[in-house]
Amino acid sequence: MPYHADHAIFELPAQLKDKTMHVFTLGDEGPSEFSVVMSHADAQGDDSLVNFANRLVGELGKALPGFRLMSTLELSLDNTPAIELDYRWRSEGIMMHQRQVMAMIPGAESGAVQALLIAATCRSAFTDAWNDAFDEMLDSVRLRHNNASGAGAALKAAAPLASTVFALSERRRTLHAFADHDEACRKIDAREVEQDAWRFFDAAGTPLHPDFVVPNSGTLWRKAGSYVLERRPERAAPSLRTQLYQASMFVAGSPLVRLSSIAEVQAMLAQSASC
Structure with missing residues (x-):
């Protein structure tokens, strides 16, 4: 299928699975005080947004030491329903904090659905500045399926x-x-x-x-x-x-x-x- 990357469009062999992950940090070396990761995951069967979020919470609870979910929030990502999870966990003696936003979007194959995940991580509690930075980033998101001339109209119709x-x-x-x-x-x-x-x-x-x-x-x-x-x-x-x-x-x-x-x-x- 045609694959759109930041700098090129190419034909992706059918045997390969897309595991794209975008990572944004403050520096080139060492742990970052604040970072953002954007990725996606395949939905399971007739997954709804709530089911996906609940399953993710369960998986995080098993994988992260001292995991604690602080809050769950409903929001909109470019007019698409989304859920934000606010949680923390312990890593090498440091309490990590993460805000993870997810929304269900059309997958690569016709009729398929996948989850878009945008996670901001701090090595300590979020400051007002980092909260504002992430909120501004979320407000600026424009999803391809909402803004492509044909795709959005096809979904609505x-x-x-x-x-x-x-x-x-x-x-x-x-x-x-x-x-x-x-x-x-x-x-x-x-x-x-x-x-x-x-x-x-x-x-x-x-x-x-x-x-x-x-x-x-x-x-x-x-x-x-x-x-x-x-x-x-x-x-x-x-x-x-x-x-x-x-x-x-x-x-x-x-x-x-x-x-x-x-x-x-x-x-x-x-x-x-x-x-």
Whole structure:
């Protein structure tokens, strides 16, 4: 496939895997007080941004001595949903600090998805100056798939707004947006749905109700069944617009979803209600 590097474009043999990593440091020798590394990783199956972040936290906890996650933050990277992990660990008697931002972007192959990772590291706690430097860098990021004339339009056109399905978890304070019913039912665990851990809504914010076509089974080890979503006008239920305050994090469950924040969902629902 054609490969774009900083100084050249070339044909990459199909047998080779892209392990590109960009490293930015303050000097040429020795450990740097502040550094930034940009890399990417392949997603697994139907990985969502939250699933990828949770798996990364687990891997970091196993690999880094004294690992401690300080905070998790939802943000936007060039209008693309992203998550920032703020954590620290001990290395050779020094407490290292890292802010790692990740976003799901289209992969090299058609339909593939990968995670873009941008990590800033300090050999001590972040100063205001280094925090500001990294924040300014993140604000300046422009993702190729958002700004290429054809790619961004193709992604947006692939998911009509009317097919969007929202899933709200009050316990996790998270709002997921999926491209359609099938994706929502595939990615939200049927066992949690049976426990009323999720509420579903269509693109207009109207409640959707799960109907199990294959029940969950088992006692000690529950095996997930399957369900579909349907409207039930006879069952009074609050709309998404009145329940949106319960969400503090937005997750696009698919790269085809055109929304990138809770604020955008709120504006969309407000516009729909005024029509």
